[in-house]
Amino acid sequence: xxxxxxxxxxxxxxxxxxxxxxxxxxxxxxxxxxxxxxxxxxxxxxxxxxxxxxxxxxxxxxxxxxxxxxxxxxxxxxxxxxxxxxxxxxxxxxxxxxxxxxxxxxxxxxxxxxxxxxxxxxxxxxxxxxxxxxxxxxxxxxxxxxxxxxxxxxxxxxxxxxxxxxxxxxxxxxxxxxxxxxxxxxxxxxxxxxxxxxxxxxxxxxxxxxxxxxxxxxxxxxxxxxxxxxxxxxxxxxxxxxxxxxxxxxxxxxxxxxxxxxxxxxxxxxxxxxxxxxxxxxxxxxxxxxxxxxxxxxxxxxxxxxxxxxxxxxxxxxxxxxxxxxxxxxxxxxxxxxxxxxxxxxxxxxxxxxxxxxxxxxxxxxxxxxxxxxxxxxxxxxxxxxxxxxxxxxxxxxxxxxxxxxxxxxxxxxxxxxx
Numbered sequence: 422x423x424x425x426x427x428x429x430x431x432x433x434x435x436x437x438x439x440x441x442x443x444x445x446x447x448x449x450x451x452x453x454x455x456x457x458x459x460x461x462x463x464x465x466x467x468x469x470x471x472x473x474x475x476x477x478x479x480x481x482x483x484x485x486x487x488x489x490x491x492x493x494x495x496x497x498x499x500x501x502x503x504x505x506x507x508x509x510x511x512x513x514x515x516x517x518x519x520x521x522x523x524x525x526x527x528x529x530x531x532x533x534x535x536x537x538x539x540x541x542x543x544x545x546x547x548x549x550x551x552x553x554x555x556x557x558x559x560x561x562x563x564x565x566x567x568x569x570x571x572x573x574x575x576x577x578x579x580x581x582x583x584x585x586x587x588x589x590x591x592x593x594x595x596x597x598x599x600x601x602x603x604x605x606x607x608x609x610x611x612x613x614x615x616x617x618x619x620x621x622x623x624x625x626x627x628x629x630x631x632x633x634x635x636x637x638x639x640x641x642x643x644x645x646x647x648x649x650x651x652x653x654x655x656x657x658x659x660x661x662x663x664x665x666x667x668x669x670x671x672x673x674x675x676x677x678x679x680x681x682x683x684x685x686x687x688x689x690x691x692x693x694x695x696x697x698x699x700x701x702x703x704x705x706x707x708x709x710x711x712x713x714x715x716x717x718x719x720x721x722x723x724x725x726x727x728x729x730x731x732x733x734x735x736x737x738x739x740x741x742x743x744x745x746x747x748x749x750x751x752x753x754x755x756x757x758x759x760x761x762x763x764x765x766x767x768x769x770x771x772x773x774x775x776x777x778x779x780x781x782x783x784x785x786x787x788x789x790x791x792x793x794x795x796x797x798x799x800x801x802x803x804x805x806x807x808x809x810x811x812x813x814x815x816x817x818x819x820x821x822x823x824x825x826x827x828x829x830x831x832x833x834x835x836x837x838x839x840x
Contacts, residue, residue, distance in 0.1 A: 427756075429490070436483075437494050443472060444502025452503035455635035456808055461589065462506050462635050463543070469510050470540040474499075477537045480514060489763025493704030493755050500708030504812035505635030507705065512585040512636060513537060516546025518698055519594035523610040523654035532612050536592050544615075547590035549581035549641045559596075560604035564643060566597035566611060568657075573650040575611060580625060581641040583819070588624020588639050591615040595643065599660065606667040610654040613646070621646030632811035699773040699820060700758035703780035706816040707751050710784040713791035713809045714744040720795055737794055744787045751780035771830035778826035781816030788813045 429437065447468050455462040469475035483491045499507040517536050520529055538544030555561040564579025577597055581587065593613040600607030613622055625640025650657060718741055721732035731737050758776040761768065768774070788810035792799035799806045817823045831839045 427753075429494075430488075433486070433488075433491055433494060436491055437498060440474070440495060440498035441501070443469070443474060444498050447472075448499070448502030448506050452506060452635075453802070453805070453808065456503075456505055457634075459629060459634040461586075461637045462509050465506050466509055466543055467540075470537075470543050475510055475513075475537065475543065476540070477534050480517070487763065489700075489759040489761075490756055492701050493707075493752075493759050496701050496704035497708040497711065497752070500705040501712045502708075503635065504705065504709050504809070505633040507708070508585065508633055508636035511705075513544075513546040513590075515548035515585060515698070516590065516592055516594045519548045519596075519610055520612060520654065524612070525654075525656055528612065528651075528654055532592060532614075535614070538591070544591040545586045545589060546592040546594070547584050547586040547588075547641070549584045549587060549593055549595045551581060551583045553580060553582050559608075562596065562598050562601075562605075562608060564595070564597040565601065566599050566609060568599070568650075569647075572647075575648045575650065575653060577611065577621070577643045577646040577648065579643050581643070582625075583628070583638060584641050586637055587641040588618075588622075588627075589637055593622060593641065594654070595641070597643075600664050600667070603664070603667045603671060606670075607664060609660055611648055611652045612654055613648065613652065617646060617648070630815075632808070632813070632815055634811075699777040699826075700755050700762060702816070702820050703751065703755040703758070703776040706777075706780040706784040706813065707748060707755060709809050709813050709816070710744075710748045710751065710780070710787040713784075713788040713806055713813075714741070714748050716804075716806060717741065717744065717791040717794040720798075724795075731794070740790050740794060744790055747783040747787060751776075751783045754779050769833060771826075771833035774821065774826040774829040774833075777816075777821065778823055778830070781813075782823060784813035784816050785810075 447465060451462070451465065455465070466475055473479055483495050486492070496507070496511065499510060513536050517533055520532050520536075524532065535544060536546035550559065550562075552562055552564060555563065562579075564577065564581065567576045568574075569576055577595060579597065581595065587593075592615070595611045595613055596608055597611060598607055599609045621644055623642045623644070625642045627637070627639040630638060653660060718732070721737050721741060722730055724731050726734075732741070754772075754776040758768070758772045760766075761772055788806060791806040792810055795804055795806055798804050801807065821829070828839055
């Protein structure tokens with residue numbers, strides 16, 4: 422376990438500078454265009470691949486940092502550039518995380534490289550968990566996976582929604598119920614290759630969103646999708662063992678016996694993936710908030726009213742002070758959670774959720790204040806703060822709403838099952 426330090430080492434400093442330059446030179450100049458187009462920014466992803474940012478090697482090196490800090494640094498800088506484009510670049514890592522959290526070594530070796538492709542032939546991945554009636558309540562998932570023993574195939578049926586890269590991805594990781602009566606403990610993850618697009622897996626509705634509009638979000642429809650047995654992440658033997666344990670647990674509870682709770686992989690795979698990713702999502706929100714704070718500060722220093730810069734007005738200066746304080750506090754919460762997660766330190770007080778909760782609400786607050794400081798200019802699309810404000814709102818909703826984060830934290834600190 423490495424010691425925690427607020428001082429970035431040489432590699433982290435170099436990484437931060439490199440990504441900031443990419444965000445400045447490549448992402449920001451086209452951010453407004455792709456927001457208006459509401460399309461996947463393939464040319465920018467291609468540039469990221471050529472630069473070595475959109476690649477398995479890059480993210481493997483980032484994840485390998487023993488301090489855990491390189492990943493939030495990456496997220497903050499890319500999303501400082503633009504949240505929609507940033508999510509188009511890093512959205513594939515959701516699918517990768519799904520494979521890493523549940524797959525065997527062979528499956529990881531086979532599928533993770535295919536999630537990125539090459540700089541000349543870029544690929545995308547997607548993680549399909551949410552459903553029309555199962556967003557925060559993952560245990561209510563209706564998508565089913567039925568095993569056809571005679572053919573050693575899994576048959577998947579259902580509809581997933583709010584899926585980043587859904588339908589356009591080359592690799593989809595789909596979470597489905599194999600034993601619906603066991604709720605979350607009866608779920609498993611499946612990897613779906615590109616050969617099944619249009620053959621049981623198709624894109625449903627593409628959503629026109631309030632923010633992060635350069636990131637593709639849609640439904641994924643599974644209609645009698647037949648997958649080989651090898652598509653089950655983790656393998657059939659482990660699944661059967663886990664389902665048997667879950668059934669024994671359910672029977673014991675039905676008899677009124679006390680059963681020790683377990684939150685291991687498998688049926689909890691989706692939630693485990695989200696739990697590990699929350700500090701990274703919080704870092705994205707920090708990037709948006711920092712962008713808005715920096716822009717508002719520069720504007721307040723140069724914008725004059727009544728013969729002096731508006732930053733000299735206490736009302737403006739105090740807003741900026743609050744914005745800076747919240748941005749820095751959010752970053753510290755994110756870094757702490759990232760460090761804890763990397764070093765396998767349990768989130769006994771919901772520290773991962775804390776980081777995402779506070780950073781997400783900070784992004785909304787800081788971008789709103791930035792609009793207020795810019796006044797009428799801030800409300801127009803001639804200035805980027807209105808886009809950042811639209812982008813920020815999703816961070817109180819996706820990967821667990823603010824209310825769900827508070828529920829997780831309250832359960833952790835109280836030891837009670839808060840409803």
